[in-house]
Amino acid sequence: MQHSREFLLDCYQSMVTIRVFEERVHEEFATGKIPGFVHLYAGEEASAVGICSQLDERDAIASTHRGHGHCIAKGCDVHAMMKEIYGKRGGSCGGKGGSMHIADLAKGMLGANGIVGGGPPLICGAALTAKYLKTGGVAVAFVGDGGSNQGTTLESYNLANVWKLPVVFVVEDNGYAEATASAWSVAGSQLGRAAGFGMPGTLVDGFDFFAVYEAARTAIERARAGEGPSLLHIKLSRFFGHFEGDAMSYRADGEIQRYRNEHDALKIFRRKVTEAHLLDDFTLDAVEAGVVRNINEAVAGAEADQMPTEADLLTDVYVRY
Amino acid sequence: MQHSREFLLDCYQSMVTIRVFEERVHEEFATGKIPGFVHLYAGEEASAVGICSQLDERDAIASTHRGHGHCIAKGCDVHAMMKEIYGKRGGSCGGKGGSMHIADLAKGMLGANGIVGGGPPLICGAALTAKYLKTGGVAVAFVGDGGSNQGTTLESYNLANVWKLPVVFVVEDNGYAEATASAWSVAGSQLGRAAGFGMPGTLVDGFDFFAVYEAARTAIERARAGEGPSLLHIKLSRFFGHFEGDAMSYRADGEIQRYRNEHDALKIFRRKVTEAHLLDDFTLDAVEAGVVRNINEAVAGAEADQMPTEADLLTDVYVRY
């Protein structure tokens, strides 16, 4: 697959935005400014961007509790996201949702989700809409390795195939569900399950943007062609704890450092595109600098924004009641 | 596998008891004497008996809405069962449960179940008890082809294997879930799913007692040996509608007659044991006659029994409240 310079720059910018956003949320959380449960996506950028860079507004995604990366990759406004994470009025959800419930339906981002396995059934619905209205759209459900054991996810595999829906199931296997290893919690295998439900499955190196891109391309094309669902089993790693505050004593000594050194999706992308002379370091550095400025502004904007007020408490429950 | 004469007679008696019980309930239902939803097991006898004849009191089973056959095969009292189906005081559950909730925990029969997919999680628990208390017991979950798509069932496949529980999952595939064909509703395959969750799976001719017996023997031995769960995909047919009152217009013309003629588990058993000179027609006829007498008495007993009274309404909710 040949990629344009522009496309590659866009993808790099997305991945860097996720990384810088998450590193920054990590820092700000430590200062006590950010409330609640926050699950960071840093380390998994190639998955979100490798997939979402092939989607447009017709296409929908459903995310997980670890949703920031998917939101950014699907084009959500990072300034509004940051405000949301701070619980501010100008947030994507007016401060009512927070980190675990960022959504932008207009962009096809059906929401992060506080319920493990909450997304796959919803994505079958988005796919049904696309199929019924013949929009050509596809729908992508992200789940974790932990979420791959939830009945709601497994039922959705079956329903999507029985109804021949344009769905891609993406199992982001970062090795852990909270503190539990996927090597223990997942009996059989992700690809075996895909086969068991009669759909193609592909094992993907989730640190390599290009590997993700290619595997997703096949699955998305299949879906758009009306041939039904596929599953991608993406192996990757999270650079932070399950949530902010997790001491991570269940991980091996030096594990994260090793991933950061050897399996950093950003570094791997940079190496590949520079070695192939598609982009140069100077340009990529400029992208990074721009992202850092943008995230600085997002944090400043979030800090400066107002909290919602009592008048907001009872609104938005119903369209009409 | 060599079977004793006595064992074969017991098994035939069980199968005939199921058949005659169900044919009789069918008749009595038509007269309006039996209330509620009744799902008959006739036609599937070789499955229940082929499996349960290898179980003892240490072993537990969980059944479905179509539970009479499993109950009889696991040794429940057919007189109490008939009373229960009539809603009488002397019923297995004092008339409080009815056809869909017959249970006998003392016999390891954990209940028919009105919820499709209700049984497999429970059976993981029974298996956990057996494993933890080292009773040597195994636990068998019966589900239908329809129930094989329920998330609770699929989750149980995973849990049973992750915990290496002594479980056998039995998918009784009679071709339909209500009016929906399993050929349509089950994406992939039962054996593919077993493999996907990392357990052995075997396709079984459910009209042949001996085929069921052998496949179950392997699975039960594996479970007793502490090697974890297995799945049996048993193909069979129900001779009546989904429930009593079902006009069955979704089935092919003559379909049931064909099954009754060519795939009657009782006839097949009789042919095999007589051809092998293990049992003779005279003995088998005597068994049948005895069963008919017994079921006649069961019906008479049920008709004669008292209804529960107001004093029974509020009891049995809690052990103590």
Add this chain to the structure above:
Amino acid sequence: MPKKTYRQAINEAIASEMRRDHRVIVLGEDNAGGKGAPGEPDAWGGVLGVTKGLLPEFGEDRVLDTPISESAFIGAAVGAAATGLRPVAELMFVDFMGVCFDQIFNQAAKFRYMFGGKAVTPVVIRTMYGGGFRAASQHSQCLYPLFTHIPGLKVVVPSSPYEAKGLMIQAIRDDDPVIFFEHKVLYDVEEDVPDEAYTIPFGEANVTREGRDVTIVAFGRMVGFANTAADELKRDGISVTVIDPRTTSPLDSETILDSVSETGRLVVVDEAHPRCSMAADIARLVAEEAFHDLKAPIRTITAPHTPVPFSPALEDIYIPSVAKIKAAVQALAAKVPA
């Protein structure tokens, strides 16, 4: 006006909305029936025939059968609603909520609030409830109190064919998630139902009997019982108002409070279990907001705090009855100061 059953009324409501708006689709287990099978298509039309005939008219794209996997297909209905369709999904018996409640109460119900008002989820979930069918503990529950507790849901409990049609059309046109409770024992009840489409607004109670002495608030099938009780009591000289709130959420508090301000006496009839029930809910409303109008204790009539028994002998005394309603009203009316 033509007589129609509750079943027909609901069927007609769905069909007329499907004709009116192509975004309306129907899905559920055997909503057509016979999918993939060698026999007839539309073999069932729902387990009790409510959706019969929709498949032949609207085709497979709009009348979808499903595997038995309520989380997946109820969730799919929710997801389809959030992305532009107007699905009418069937949760066959409300007793099955336990395998799919998350998609209803954490997803559909909360999208709008969690997403800061930016989601619209016009899904209707039809479901059967109630006793009297000898269907035992797992096929006879009411459970509408559980749904009423949840902000973000609307809960409809139609009491008759006329009501069912108008409320179903409203439910389908409504932009919020609606749980539509169909009492299985009412399906064969007939009354006059217009052929044309009409809506009955949510949150507006129907006063089915007007009286001075006692107010009865009743839900679903219990409205008919209350009407019968009222008619019989009238002959004894006790004049009773019967209020059918039609929807438990939103609730028309005003009509109830107004009536109690006239009668000063309240009986609530709820087929559900007693604890945290609609009976309790209405009692709270009146004890908090119309206390000074009350001349006597509030009386609630519900099923007992036990699962639903199978045996007809038990089920018949389990379900609230006309006799119990009459006795409660008589006891209250006896306390009328001369």
Add this chain to the structure above:
Amino acid sequence: MPKKTYRQAINEAIASEMRRDHRVIVLGEDNAGGKGAPGEPDAWGGVLGVTKGLLPEFGEDRVLDTPISESAFIGAAVGAAATGLRPVAELMFVDFMGVCFDQIFNQAAKFRYMFGGKAVTPVVIRTMYGGGFRAASQHSQCLYPLFTHIPGLKVVVPSSPYEAKGLMIQAIRDDDPVIFFEHKVLYDVEEDVPDEAYTIPFGEANVTREGRDVTIVAFGRMVGFANTAADELKRDGISVTVIDPRTTSPLDSETILDSVSETGRLVVVDEAHPRCSMAADIARLVAEEAFHDLKAPIRTITAPHTPVPFSPALEDIYIPSVAKIKAAVQALAAKVPA
């Protein structure tokens, strides 16, 4: 007596019962933590550390981590209970009930009745509930009213460390299915808790303050709020009884009715949503059974009919507060006829 947190009290209760009865086992997601992982075992001890230390003492046979599949493992706990064990299963947040409610309300709760009294299902389901953690709509709900509605379940809502220990030991020794609600904001609250094992019976309310003017019934975390309100009101000359029912099912109606017969005034404080809530349930009880004792309208204080908001600014005004309780009591007390 040693001071212990609510978290420690629960941990100690479970540990002491595990020592006493080998049939008691513990299971849930990351109840130990680190299963299959390269780092430390017992890495988490539950998401907020409540089961920490059980694995090292009792081993992997008795402290089981689970895949994320609540139906399977809650159901397994139910099945294990019905076959002879006494499992303490964790449903991490009660908000997750939607993916496994069937095993709780249709299976565990109904076995005994459906099977004619021939089943015993001694399972305890521990679960976190409540707001104040900025955990948003899907991790902050109360939902005990839904469980209270269901016959066959017992529902425990401990308000303090001392209560939590005694009620947990009772729950484990109890032969019926028990849902044990732990308020996440209380985990770090400390009070005196004896080292030895003791039980607090179900269905016996605790009167935490005795007064003449107004009765407050409060649940879980709200008991502390009510106590504070009562103490502050005392200084203003208003004398308040505070009742902590401890269990919503069974409910100690007597203590509540007795108190109202003395005070004639009732405020119910319930952190749950208002509709079909415990607030409504208690209001029903009193309006039906102690109507003639009432001198003023019943007042209920609950969260509003909206999902739980994330923003601290909203969540703080969402949850019932001491100020709101005081205002309600003052308003009622003002109506005391001189």
